[in-house]
Amino acid sequence: MLWLGIETSCDESAVALVRSSESGFVVVGSKVSSQIRSHQPFGGVVPELAVREHLRHLPAMLPKLLEENGVSFSEISGIAVTEGPGLAACLMIGYSYARGLALTLNIPVVGVNHLEGHLLSPFISGKRDDAFPFISLVVSGGHTLLMLAKGLGQYQKLGGTVDDAAGEAFDKVARLMGLAYPGGPEIEKMARIGNREAYDFPQSFPEKDNFNFSFSGLKTSVRYFLDKNPESKSDPKFVADVSASFQEAVVQVLARKAILAAKHYRCRMIAAAGGVVCNGRLRDVLEQSCRKAGIELTLARGELCTDNAAMIAAVAAWKSASGVNIGLGSDINPNLPL
Ligand code: KG4
Ligand code: ZN
Numbered sequence: 222m223l224w225l226g227i228e229t230s231c232d233e234s235a236v237a238l239v240r241s242s243e244s245g246f247v248v249v250g251s252k253v254s255s256q257i258r259s260h261q262p263f264g265g266v267v268p269e270l271a272v273r274e275h276l277r278h279l280p281a282m283l284p285k286l287l288e289e290n291g292v293s294f295s296e297i298s299g300i301a302v303t304e305g306p307g308l309a310a311c312l313m314i315g316y317s318y319a320r321g322l323a324l325t326l327n328i329p330v331v332g333v334n335h336l337e338g339h340l341l342s343p344f345i346s347g348k349r350d351d352a353f354p355f356i357s358l359v360v361s362g363g364h365t366l367l368m369l370a371k372g373l374g375q376y377q378k379l380g381g382t383v384d385d386a387a388g389e390a391f392d393k394v395a396r397l398m399g400l401a402y403p404g405g406p407e408i409e410k411m412a413r414i415g416n417r418e419a420y421d422f423p424q425s426f427p428e429k430d431n432f433n434f435s436f437s438g439l440k441t442s443v444r445y446f447l448d449k450n451p452e453s454k455s456d457p458k459f460v461a462d463v464s465a466s467f468q469e470a471v472v473q474v475l476a477r478k479a480i481l482a483a484k485h486y487r488c489r490m491i492a493a494a495g496g497v498v499c500n501g502r503l504r505d506v507l508e509q510s511c512r513k514a515g516i517e518l519t520l521a522r523g524e525l526c527t528d529n530a531a532m533i534a535a536v537a538a539w540k541s542a543s544g545v546n547i548g549l550g551s552d553i554n555p556n557l558p559l
Pocket of ligand 1: 387496554
C-alpha cells in the first residue's frame with residue numbers, strides 16, 4: 222500500500238510517500254517546506270502567518286513530490302493526515318486538504334496523532350514489532366514526554382514537563398542571549414565552542430521515581446545570571462559558555478530520566494525523537510548513558526527529528542500492515558492526547 226502523509230500542525234508544511242509491505246515500510250519520498258525564515262523576525266511562530274504559508278506551499282508540494290518520485294495520483298492508496306495536537310488553524314489546512322483529496326481520488330483518509338508520529342519515527346527505516354516494550358523520549362518545541370510504549374497504539378505516559386517544553390526552553394534562553402529563532406540549533410552552535418562546566422545551572426526533579434521535567438527554573442536561573450552580567454552578553458566566549466552549560470543541564474536531565482524509566486520498567490530499549498533530538502550533545506550523552514546501562518538506543522534520523530510527513534504516513538503504514546484499527550476523527554483536535 223502506498224500512503225501519502227500530510228503534516229501541517231505547526232510551522233512546517235510537509236508531504237511524504239511511504240510504501241508498506243509485509244516486511245516493513247520504506248519512505249519513497251519526503252518534502253518539508255520550513256517557514257522558519259518567515260517567523261524568524263518575530264522570534265516565534267505567528268499562527269496567522271503559518272496558515273498563510275501552509276496555504277501557499279502545500280498545494281504545490283504534492284505534485285512536485287509525485288513527479289520527483291515517478292508516482293501518479295492513481296497509485297496512492299491511502300492518505301494519513303495529522304489531526305492533532307497542534308495549532309488549530311494550521312491543522313485545519315492539512316485536514317481539509319486531505320479530506321478533499323481523498324474524496325477526489327476515492328481513497329481512505331486516516332487521522333494520525335502528531336506525537337505518535339514522533340514516537341515511532343526512530344523506527345521508520347524498518348518495521349520493528351519486536352521493539353516493544355520500549356521507553357520513548359519525545360522532545361520538541363511543544364512537548365517533552367516520557368512514555369512507556371507497550372505495543373503499537375498502546376502508550377502509557379510516565380512523565381512530561383510541568384512548565385516549558387525542552388525545545389521551548391532552548392528557544393527562550395537563546396532569545397535572552399540575543400540568538401536567533403529557533404534557539405536550539407543556535408545554542409548548540411555556540412555550545413560547541415563553550416565550556417559545559419563553566420556554570421552550574423540547576424537540574425530539576427532529581428528524584429528517582431519522578432519522571433516529570435521542569436525547565437522554567439533553569440531558564441529563570443539563566444535569566445538572573447545574564448541580568449547580573451549585562452556587559453558580558455556581547456562577549457562570544459561568555460555566550461558560548463552559558464550556552465554549553467545550559468545545554469548540558471537540559472541534556473543530562475533528559476538522559477537521566479530516560480535511563481531511570483528504562484530501569485524502572487525493565488525496558489531494554491530507549492527510542493528518542495523530536496526536534497531537540499537533533500542536538501548532537503543529547504545524542505552523545507544518550508548513547509554513552511545507554512551503553513553504560515546496557516540499554517539499546519534507537520534515535521530518529523536527523524531529518525526525521527523535526528516535523529515531517531514521513532512519520533505521519535509511517536504510523537498509518539505500520540498500523541494498517543499490523544491490522545490495528547485506524548480511522549479519521551470528525552474534526553481536528555488541537556489538544557489531542559497521546
Ligand atoms: O519537533 P519540532 O520540529 O517541532 C515541534 O513539534 O515542536 O521541534 C522544534 C524544536 C524547537 O524548539 C527547536 O529549538 C528545537 O526543536 N531544536 C533543537 C535543535 N534543533 C531543533 N534543540 C536543541 N538542539 C538542536 N540542535
Ligand atoms: Zn513535532
